[in-house]
Amino acid sequence: MNFLKNLGKRKVYDEEIISKLPETITVENTLSKILDKKVKVYTHGDLGGATSAAIVTTVFDNVDLEICSNTNINDKINSFVLLKKDYINYDILFIMDVSLNEGAAKTLEKLHERVPELKIVYLNHQECNLWFNKYSWAVVKHINEESGEKLDTPTVVLEYLEKNYDLNPNDSMRYLVEKSRLYTTWQWKSIGDMDSYKLNLLCHYGSMKVFIKNLVRKLENNLSILNSDDYETALDIEENYQEYKQSKKDDIILTKINHGDKCYKVGVIFAERYISQIADDLSHMHGLHCVIVVDSLRKMSFRAAAESDIDVLDVAKIFGGKGNKKSAGAEIPVDITNLLVQNLISEFQDLYYNNF
Numbered sequence: 023m024n025f026l027k028n029l030g031k032r033k034v035y036d037e038e039i040i041s042k043l044p045e046t047i048t049v050e051n052t053l054s055k056i057l058d059k060k061v062k063v064y065t066h067g068d069l070g071g072a073t074s075a076a077i078v079t080t081v082f083d084n085v086d087l088e089i090c091s092n093t094n095i096n097d098k099i100n101s102f103v104l105l106k107k108d109y110i111n112y113d114i115l116f117i118m119d120v121s122l123n124e125g126a127a128k129t130l131e132k133l134h135e136r137v138p139e140l141k142i143v144y145l146n147h148q149e150c151n152l153w154f155n156k157y158s159w160a161v162v163k164h165i166n167e168e169s170g171e172k173l174d175t176p177t178v179v180l181e182y183l184e185k186n187y188d189l190n191p192n193d194s195m196r197y198l199v200e201k202s203r204l205y206t207t208w209q210w211k212s213i214g215d216m217d218s219y220k221l222n223l224l225c226h227y228g229s230m231k232v233f234i235k236n237l238v239r240k241l242e243n244n245l246s247i248l249n250s251d252d253y254e255t256a257l258d259i260e261e262n263y264q265e266y267k268q269s270k271k272d273d274i275i276l277t278k279i280n281h282g283d284k285c286y287k288v289g290v291i292f293a294e295r296y297i298s299q300i301a302d303d304l305s306h307m308h309g310l311h312c313v314i315v316v317d318s319l320r321k322m323s324f325r326a327a328a329e330s331d332i333d334v335l336d337v338a339k340i341f342g343g344k345g346n347k348k349s350a351g352a353e354i355p356v357d358i359t360n361l362l363v364q365n366l367i368s369e370f371q372d373l374y375y376n377n378f
Contacts, residue, residue, distance in 0.1 A: 055083040056187065059113040062102070063087045064095060066119035066175075069225045073176040073202040074118040074145070076237035077195065081183055086112070089230050092344035093321065093353050096126040103129050114141045119175035121151055121344035134159055145182055147175045147206075148346045150335055174206035192244040198237065201247070208328055208348075217248055220256040226296070227259050263296050267303055274304055274313075286311040286332055294318055298349070301325035312337075320354040 061082045065071040067089045079085045090098055099122065102108045102115075109115065122130075122144070134142050134157075144160040154160040163178050165171070176199045183189040191199075201218045204210040210218035225233050240247055248256075274291040287310045293300055294317045301313040302325065311330040315323040322341065324334035326348045335343075335350045343352025 056081060057083045060084045060111065061086065061114045061116060062108070062112045063116045064090050064098060064118070064120065065116075067091060067230055068119070069202050069222045070147075070175045070206045071119040072225050072230060072234050072237065073198055074179045076198070076234050076241060077176060077179050077183065078116055078118075079234065079238045080195070080241040081187060081189055082114075087231065087234070090120060092121045092351055095120040096123050099126040100129060103133050109133060109137060109140050112140065114143065117142075117144045118179060119146060121146070121148065122154075127154065127157065130159070131157060143182070145175055145178045147173045147178055150344070150346055172203075172207040172209070174203045176202045192241070194244045194247060195241050198241065198247050211328070220248060220252070222298075223256045223259040223263070224252060227255065263299060266293075266296060267300055270300060271304070271307070274308065276308060276310075286330075288312045288314065290314045290316065292316050292318075297323045298325065316354070320359060322352050322354055324350045324352075 059082055061078065061084060063075055063078055063085055065075040065087070071089070075087055075089075079087065088098070095117070099117070117130075130142055130144070133140065142159040144154055144157070144162075146154065146160075146162045147164055148162070149164045151162045152164060154162045161178055161182055163173050163181075166173055166177075180189070180191060180195070180199050184191065198221075201210075201215070201221050204213070204215050205218040205222050209215070227233075237247070239245070270291060270293055274289045276287070276289050279286045279288055287308070289304055289308055289310045289312070291300070291304065291313065293315050297315050297317075301315050301323065304310065305313050305325065305327045311327055311332045312334055313325045315325070317323075322338075322343070324338050324343075324345070326332050326334045328348070333347045335345050335347050337343075338345055338350035338352045341352035341355060343350050345351055
């Protein structure tokens with residue numbers, strides 16, 4: 023698929039055809055907010071997490087938002103509960119689209135028992151987190167039982183708020199939630215839904231909180247989620263991405279891993295931007311079952327090809343990581359980093375003593 027062609031082929035933008043939503047604010051379009059609750063939100067730093075945060079921020083007036091990852095959320099929960107005891111400042115705690123370990127879950131359960139006036143809500147869609155449903159304050163749904171469709175966290179968030187806070191979502195909100203679901207589940211590829219792809223580009227462009235703030239404004243007033251400025255920006259981002267991918271395409275390290283009677287083609291690449299996109303594109307370019315992306319912050323991202331049966335979560339777990347079968351992440355262990363540094367210093371010393 024030629025993304026640049028599809029992104030830019032319409033100079034007259036198609037948000038009227040796609041969303042049927044206004045770009046001007048009228049009183050009857052606005053959503054009312056819940057004013058008497060102070061809410062703490064921890065959410066993942068991707069499109070699903072941003073969409074979840076935007077929905078909650080649209081519903082509640084007083085929201086303290088914190089973007090986090092699967093690798094730091096456990097420390098943040100422990101700090102929130104045990105160290106700073108910030109829970110005394112809030113009425114509701116939302117934790118969305120991130121994976122917690124058992125220690126953090128037990129900490130939240132104790133908090134739930136001892137401080138019943140604080141409402142704890144954990145919402146997620148990943149199959150590996152279904153065990154959370156044993157807690158009364160958690161809702162994890164992976165599949166729509168009626169349609170069989172895969173879900174993502176914003177869908178779970180929307181259903182929860184409809185059931186527990188009488189949310190009546192407008193067209194803009196339902197549109198955003200569906201686009202997020204299509205991207206997270208990778209259905210956008212099979213049906214050619216470019217708006218889902220564009221939303222993800224915009225999500226990772228600049229400040230995540232600014233992106234969420236813009237979504238909230240559109241949701242509050244039932245505006246078009248993608249307007250003409252967004253289409254122009256997405257086109258610029260895609261052009262930058264294509265240049266970045268071109269600069270990285272020869273840097274991938276290709277190898278094979280034998281497991282039983284199967285042989286998996288795996289690629290490893292160092293990159294700091296466009297993690298999901300570059301993993302997906304390189305996977306198709308080289309016919310890989312899995313791509314491992316390593317960045318300069320000691321983070322590893324594992325991505326499995328849609329048609330592959332490899333389970334990258336099993337690999338991530340070796341390093342204490344989290345995620346799902348197709349997408350997972352972990353930190354490079356300190357001992358491996360230290361070994362690299364020691365080897366670099368050793369090489370430098372050998373060079374120094376041999377030449378001076």
